[in-house]
Amino acid sequence: MSILVTESTRLVISGLTGREGSFHGLNNKRYGTQVVAGVTPGKAGQDVDGIPVFNTVHAAVEVTGANPSMIFVPPRFAADAIMEAADAGVELVVCITEGIPAQDMLRVYTHLKRTDRTRLIGPNCPGVLSPGKANVGIIPAHFFSEGNVGLVSRSGTLTYQIGNELAQRGFGNSTIVGIGGDPVVGSSFIDIIGLFEQDEQTELVVMCGEIGGDEEERTADYIAANVSKPVVGYIAGFTAPPGKTMGHAGAIVSGSSGTAAAKAEALEAKGVRVGRNPTEVAEVAVEVLGAKV
């Protein structure tokens, strides 16, 4: 097995008719993901390379039984698109869109938590890839093969870098999950690591954090109490000065909180080994799981 997306995934894409939406949606389809529907208001009846387009997520779900949903609409419409997918009964929503106002996400997050029916991944994330099974998002799938390492990260290209270092040492992945770099994201490290703990295919979890917030610290406590599988960590941003946002809206050291050093220390204090650079992460993985090549 893998987590979140598999062979049985039937994907509906909000924003499929847009430039980015159609490019990545069709990429996902070529990879083998079942892309069963697109949603663009006013374009029902059209199709994108054979994928039918509907006016509403409700109609798409009713006709195709789609689940999960991927959001590829511009930031000012994205919060609404997530709410629509959740209202249509979709259980997993992956939101790729970058730049959604934080106040919008506060309301979405609180609503989804309260209704407790829909899991959100992202926003501002590269999506979810289960190699050999399904790709939902923008992760370049050709670097990755099926395997036993679960990878969860707040960042896109850094995930590819670390994934590639692992691949060069012969490791594949059960699932790669980008949870996103915004201050309010739908799923946390804890949520995803909890799923990897339950997943039979996953034997090692690599978590890749960065400066800002205190999620890595809370994850360290969670791992110590609840996770039996080995976890290897990486934290980006040791050289980040306080008060400056480092590219991701959520990546900022404010005062003494959110520093990379504090996060790495918190993880190490709970027995999680932390690689000092992407290469070292892969080396630690080799030590834990044994060399493959």
Add this chain to the structure above:
Amino acid sequence: MDLLEYQGKLLFKKHDVPVPDGRHASSVQEAVEAAEELGFPVVIKAQVQIGGRGKAGGIKLAKDRREAEAHAEAILGMDVRGLTVRELYVEQASDIAEEYYAAIVFDRGAKMPMAMLSRMGGMDVEEIAETDPNAMAKLHVDPLVGFQDFHGRRLAFEAGIAEDVIRPVGSMLSRLYHVFVEEDAMLVEVNPLLVTGSRDVVALDAKVTVDGNALYRHEDTAAFRNPSAEDPQEQMAKERGLTYVKLDGNVGILGNGAGLVMSTLDVVAQAGGRPANFLDAGGGSKADAIVSAVEVILSDPKVTAVLFNIFGGITRCDEVARGLVTAFEQIEVKVPFVVRLDGTNDEEGRRILADANLPNVTVEKTMLAAAAKVVELAE
């Protein structure tokens, strides 16, 4: 985006948060005119987005025209902890009976707004926590329900403020919450929150941080400028749509994706170098973005070597290589470059660089080797 005090107070006025009457001024003459219009005594305040203005001499009381002129002259151009004062705020002097602290903050951990109130105003949050951890009353507010009257009452009673102002302080907190939501703020802080001799409650200071992602729906805040804070390189990068943060080292850095760039800075530091900047050329970096990025990096005179660290996903390494070749045609490059291309179309990218035979460009295969090389060249 951090706003200056006078900008925050413009937002406060818009939402009926009581503030003393004041005027913005960017010259001594404007300041004197503002003071006469407002009536003496007035307070002349440096407009810089940093704490400790008062201690640095950036806030002065003026009883008459002569004092207003002297203070405005002294404060304009003054250095406050590394920032040059370019603007003033002239405000009617207030008569102070009590100083409280009030704030609405974005609590990332709980993913909820948090309202805070303390009777110990005038000092910063850390100082209050150190002096008396119980002096700060805090409550989460449900973002789907909003700030209720009881939130204000609970905070007021728990903070132990004067009983006769419990109602007006509660109403002040409710209005600040309104500012927080309506203006898409990440922080609204009032320190001090003032009770005057006639028991009026007014916001004497305003520290507001707004969400850059929401500026599209706030034309007025999007137009705010902070001339003392903007570094010339950062301004140039912003105009070109690049994510750039200036640092104080000499190794110029470009990468694609925020996490990878942060990681690149760390690896350069581990190799003994000092990064000059953070620059994320973004996903899908096209050739013209690369040209702009090289210009921004090289506009910093401290840069003695540059590292390009690209892991191609959506970004194609051949596009980046072409951009770099174009940049070398358009810009006179005097410092060595180290380029690491990996991922999508990396071989083609490396071939383009080899064919172009650019002077002073070293190509490395791994991130660690590239970092070691650029540090060696930067010395």
